[in-house]
Amino acid sequence: MSDFIKTDIQEAVVYLRLNRPEVFNSFNREMALAMQSELDKAEQSPDIRAIVIIGNGKAFCAGQDLKEVTTPELNPGFKKILEEHYNPIITRIRSIKKPIIAAVNGVAAGAGANIALACDLVIASEKASFIQAFSKIGLVPDSGGTFFLPRLIGFARASALMMLGDKVSATDAQQMGMIFKAVAPDQFEEEVKKNAQNLSKMPTQALGDIKQLLNNSMSNSLEEQLALESKLQIKSAQSNDYTEGVKAFIEKRSPNFKGN
Numbered sequence: 001m002s003d004f005i006k007t008d009i010q011e012a013v014v015y016l017r018l019n020r021p022e023v024f025n026s027f028n029r030e031m032a033l034a035m036q037s038e039l040d041k042a043e044q045s046p047d048i049r050a051i052v053i054i055g056n057g058k059a060f061c062a063g064q065d066l067k068e069v070t071t072p073e074l075n076p077g078f079k080k081i082l083e084e085h086y087n088p089i090i091t092r093i094r095s096i097k098k099p100i101i102a103a104v105n106g107v108a109a110g111a112g113a114n115i116a117l118a119c120d121l122v123i124a125s126e127k128a129s130f131i132q133a134f135s136k137i138g139l140v141p142d143s144g145g146t147f148f149l150p151r152l153i154g155f156a157r158a159s160a161l162m163m164l165g166d167k168v169s170a171t172d173a174q175q176m177g178m179i180f181k182a183v184a185p186d187q188f189e190e191e192v193k194k195n196a197q198n199l200s201k202m203p204t205q206a207l208g209d210i211k212q213l214l215n216n217s218m219s220n221s222l223e224e225q226l227a228l229e230s231k232l233q234i235k236s237a238q239s240n241d242y243t244e245g246v247k248a249f250i251e252k253r254s255p256n257f258k259g260n
Helices: 029-044 078-095 111-117 133-137 145-153 155-164 170-175 185-200 204-217 222-236 240-250
Strands: 005-010 013-018 050-055 100-104 107-109 121-125 129-131 167-169 181-183
Touching (some): 100 111, 129 170, 133 155
Parallel strands (some): 013 050, 121 181
Antiparallel strands (some): 005 013, 129 167
8 A cells, every 4th residue: 555645534435635745746656556546445345435535735736746757767658647647547536436526625736636627526725726737848738637627617718727827716716617616724624524424425326327427418419318317317216225215205304325
């Protein structure tokens, strides 16, 4: 197990803490592979029903560790960095049928910003910021940034932010629809915990199916999306959580969902 990803399980929520604070939690190969491993464990564990990704220290994640790519004996090369580090992380975030929260405690730059934007909910401290920093060093956005950002905030804004590399405050990110919520720093951790615990007590199968529907909506025709909605709704109606949800509604009590 790598010390670069610290895990903390609280009830049915696992917190994956990016742990290279001295370099603003920038990714090197070891950290990227550890992240994939911890996401796999969270996916496979029946006891985990929600995942939180958060940074230790002042930053959320500054993206790629540039020292790694500028040190010949350490540099994996961009092909390996993308195909073995970031792309598998993004794929896992979108394919894991459990809700994932990006808890953005500080700056999220480059791949760090785009990992956050791939998550199901992004909750940020008001002291946090988001930067598409790639153009500043002659690169193009990766880690799904060119896929998610235009869909979140529109083509014009996404184009400008990627080309100019401007910093966006958490408050502005919320206002433009980039993230779910920006909260005061002294309320940040409690807000993250509240949302994570809430998601962990909801019908996990249904949440996973919502995620699948949203993923497919990016490319499906209306007819294809309606067909998928029908398929997954019929499946949901056969779940134990649906039975419990209806029963609780009729009995005027809170449901006790089990995630199946």
